[in-house]
Amino acid sequence: MFILQARNLKKHFGEKPVLEDLSFDLNKNDRIGLVGANGAGKTTLANLIYGDIEPDQGTINRNPQMRIGYLLQSVDYTVNDDNQLSAEFLERASELGLKKVHSWQEERFSHLSGGEKLKIALAQIWATNPDILILDEPTNHLDFQGVNWLMNQLQEFNGTVILISHDRYFLDKTITKVFELDLGKLTIYNGNYSTYRIEKQKRYEDQLHQYDVQQKYKARVEGQMAQLQQWAGKAHRTMRDQEGFKEYHGVKAKKLDNAINSKMKRLNQELEKNKVDKPIEEKKVRFQFEASKKRGKRIVEAKSLSKTFSNRMLFKESHFYVNHGERIGIIGPNGSGKTTLLNMLLGNETITSGELSISASLNIAYLSQDVADMPISQTAIEALNLSEKDKLFQARTTLANMGMKADKLTQPIGTLSLGERTRIKLTNMLLCENDLLILDEPTNHLDLASREQLEETISKFPGTILIVSHDYYFINKLCNKLLVIEDRKIKRLEMNLEQYELKKKQQITPDKQLLEEELLRVNTEISAVLGELSLLSPESEKYKELDASFLSLTKNKQDLMNRLGN
Structure with missing residues (x-):
């Protein structure tokens, strides 16, 4: 049963058409997410439904006794003693964390923070027991106590809800229908936000x-x-x-x-x-990290770098460099000094000889293999220590891109898996405007799907990335250059891991080539001996000589194969 009916709505502002021929019904208990790009007309449509403005054309039929509660995106609170101190208001305010609001003086109401203004406005709206709730960006400025309260209240609310929000996690938990505005047209989808994206x-x-x-x-x-x-x-x-x-x-x-x-x-x-218009390809909204101005600049350079522990030489006389914006994989056998090199870059390990120059203005973030050093009693959001709305939104987006569900963000870190803790650490690194990310086995605690999501997220980072990883696909996809530790030297190679492995297989040293030629000669002789043996009687002297020669050749062949590693 519909409680509001709109037909053929049109709205222009000057010469600009905002809404064109919109028709829809609002049913009791609908949970609608109103989505669209900035400027698509979401707030205009909300104002039409609320009755704050009138359409240029079309009709809206609503029950005149129906109450509509409307939370504006920009909340300017004004003191209203008739409503603000009602029992219903005080209860709602307390649930939102404003427990002492009943004792506030009038002066206190004139110095509210953005979050406090929003909570006061929400409490006021709920206290009116509306039939329709229109909430424009309701999670802006809300702490997690307020967000959780709002989600719970929306589940229990016996009325129609229209949410305008860019917070896809909030939408996924609260809506069952999507109204999408695009180029003045309305398209309706059933399901939550994720279902809408697929459809x-x-x-x-x-x-x-x-x-x-x-x-x-x-x-x-x-x-x-x-x-x-x-x-x-x-x-x-x-x-x-x-x-x-x-x-x-x-x-x-x-x-x-x-x-x-x-x-x-x-x-x-x-x-x-039967005309079919060419569909307009959706603009790709990519998560933007803060870009540094160092692009193209050499940020790390090593000259004749050597490192020794006691009598053990890890690497010596090594020359390499790193430019800003490069993605470099560090590879080498276990114990070759990969983590030691990372610690030298971080200033946690001294060099034995040579030079290691690092840009003084470089902001470095390091993800170690150990994620057990996090505050286990704090939640993910508390650990990230984010107060700005935009940063909080970016954190949620990044964590979701890496496969971490929204409800995990409010759980104590001690209850999270090692993989989830890794995601939190990575998110902190990605949001802190670092120039260089140093990642030591970042996929150790991640499942296959999470690794792919991590690749996608890190690929958008505009700064420099150094990765130590035994995950072939991960390092091959992200890194197009390598620092290889072999023969006790660090060498820079302008290739990815796949190209390096192929080159190693194709590369034949002079010694190896001689061994392979000798093996070919031995195989030829063995074939000739076997041919002669097949024509002789085992009792003949010639047979005994050839048999002894065959044993010697097969022993020689095995030795050559062992030396070649076959």
Whole structure:
């Protein structure tokens, strides 16, 4: 049963059309997410439903006794003693964390923070027991106590809810229907935000397919008309040039002209009847990290770098460099000094000899293999220590991109898995405007799906990344350059891991080539000996000589194969 009915709504501001021919019903207990890009008309539609503005055209039918509670995106609180101190208001305010609001003086109400203003406004709206709730960005400025209270209240609310929000996690937990505004048009989807995203992509692909089919049909008919036009033109020219055949070619040209006009008419009718517009590809909104101004600048350089522990040499006489913006994988056998090199870059380990220059203005973030050093009693959001709305939104987005569910953010870190703790640490690194990320086995505690999500997130980071990892696919996808520790030296290579492994297989040293040539010769001799043995009797002296030669050759072959590593 609908409680509000809108038909053919149009709204313009000056010359600019904002809403074009919108029709919809609001039913009791609907949970609607109103989504769209900035400037799409979400707040305008909310104001139309609320009755604050009137449409230029169209009608809105609502019960005049119906109460609508409307939380504006920008809350300017004013003292209203008739409402603010009601029992219902005080109860709601207390639930939101404003436990002493009843004792506040009037002066206190004039110095409210953004979060306090929002909580006061929410408490006021709930105290009116509305039939329809319209909440415009209700989680802005709210702490997690307020957000959790709001989600719980919306589940229990016996009325219709319209939410305007860019917080997809909040929407996923609260809505069952999506109203999408795009280019002045309204499209309705059933389900929560995630379901809407899947269905939107499916509709786009279906429309694109239909459009492609239509365009191919149009091109085929236009090709046929072009051929007919060519023949008609030839008939007209022949009629002019050949006096005696005017009548014949005139009739032919006229028939072709009629055929062209007929095909054009049918094409236009067909396109008009079943026209499929080319779908507008959705603008990709990418998570933007703060870009540094150091791009292209050399931020790390090593000259004749050596490191020794007691009598053990890890690497010596090594030369390499790192430029800003590069993604470099550090590889080498266990114990070759990879983690030691990271500690030298962090200033936690001294160099034995040589030089290691690091840009003084560099902001470095380090993810160690150990994630047990986090405050286990704090929640993820508390540990991240984010107070700005934009940073909090980015943190939630980043964690979601790495597969961490929203409800995990309010749980104590001690209850989270090692993989979830790794995600929190990574998020902190990504949000702190660092220039260099140093990641030591970042995928150790992550499942396969989480590793792919982590790759996608880190790939958007504009600064420099150094990765130590035994995860082949992870390091191969992210890093197009390598620092390789082999033969007790660190070498920089302009290739990814796959190219490096291929080069190693193809690379044949002179010694190895000689061994392989010798093995080929031995195999040839073994074949020849076996050929002769097959023709001789075991009792003959020649057979005994060849048998001894065969044993010697097979022993030699095994030795060569061992030296080649086969």
